Amino acid sequence: MSVATALSIAGSDPSGGAGIQADLKAFSARGVYGMAALTALTAQNTTGVSGVHLVPPGFVAQQIAAIFEDIRVDAIKIGMIASAEIAEAVADAIAGFAGPVVLDPVMVAKGGHPLLPEDAVGSLRSRLLPRATLLTPNLPEAAALLGCDVADTRAEMERQVKALLGLGPEAVLLKGGHLGGGASPDLLASGNETIWLEGPRVPTANTHGTGCTLSSALAAELAKRRELPEAAVTVKAWLTGAIAGADDLDVGHGHGPTHH
Numbered sequence: 001m002s003v004a005t006a007l008s009i010a011g012s013d014p015s016g017g018a019g020i021q022a023d024l025k026a027f028s029a030r031g032v033y034g035m036a037a038l039t040a041l042t043a044q045n046t047t048g049v050s051g052v053h054l055v056p057p058g059f060v061a062q063q064i065a066a067i068f069e070d071i072r073v074d075a076i077k078i079g080m081i082a083s084a085e086i087a088e089a090v091a092d093a094i095a096g097f098a099g100p101v102v103l104d105p106v107m108v109a110k111g112g113h114p115l116l117p118e119d120a121v122g123s124l125r126s127r128l129l130p131r132a133t134l135l136t137p138n139l140p141e142a143a144a145l146l147g148c149d150v151a152d153t154r155a156e157m158e159r160q161v162k163a164l165l166g167l168g169p170e171a172v173l174l175k176g177g178h179l180g181g182g183a184s185p186d187l188l189a190s191g192n193e194t195i196w197l198e199g200p201r202v203p204t205a206n207t208h209g210t211g212c213t214l215s216s217a218l219a220a221e222l223a224k225r226r227e228l229p230e231a232a233v234t235v236k237a238w239l240t241g242a243i244a245g246a247d248d249l250d251v252g253h254g255h256g257p258t259h260h
């Protein structure tokens with residue numbers, strides 16, 4: 001069998017820790033041929049985002065069409081979609097795609113810079129959530145999608161993961177890294193099944209791009225036809241190692257990237 005392929009539809013982080021740069025590194029690390037269609041350019045480094053420049057929605061669609069015209073795509077990861085118009089363009093461009101789609105509903109960068117305007121949350125919810133094989137929100141993103149408070153208990157995470165499934169994705173991996181305490185539990189839900197994926201909280205400030213890296217690695221595993229929840233268990237352990245290795249890097253003066 002030939003090498004599996006994955007396409008990231010996401011924004012650029014020139015500092016290399018998040019966005020399509022992180023996605024392509026994760027695809028390679030997980031043994032998949034990576035491709036990327038850009039939705040936005042950011043100017044940023046490990047200390048924050050200083051600017052965002054959107055790609056015209058028609059050109060986002062043109063990039064995706066160029067790939068589909070020529071290349072077999074085994075899985076798609078969608079990251080920063082930047083505007084309601086780009087969300088619509090992406091939804092239309094991938095309408096004929098029958099493979100797995102991992103959707104990371106990127107909203108705010110770690111430094112607090114918004115990466116998705118509030119008026120685009122509705123388009124993300126109505127056009128892209130129903131297309132997702134797997135949705136990977138953190139707790140603040142889940143709260144924004146549901147219009148409720150950020151979960152602060154495991155019981156509330158269990159309630160929210162079911163509410164998110166009600167919005168249309170086939171499966172949801174609700175990331176509990178914001179829960180606090182010494183653990184970082186994630187909750188995977190599909191159909192009637194929910195599974196807690198336990199993991200330690202790794203004490204480091206270097207977690208830039210962890211969401212991008214996780215969702216891309218999951219897309220890579222699905223591209224290789226690995227099944228959930230096995231893929232999620234494998235990727236969580238791999239990412240925990242990458243966060244633990246982050247302090248070996250000496251990249252920037254703020255929230256540095258993970259190292260895998």
Ligand code: PLP
Nearest residue numbers: 011012018019080109110208209
């Ligand atoms: N920049 C881009 C282009 C992204 O896609 C993301 C993804 O979440 C971020 C920045 C945010 O990275 P972080 O919040 O991990 O710093």
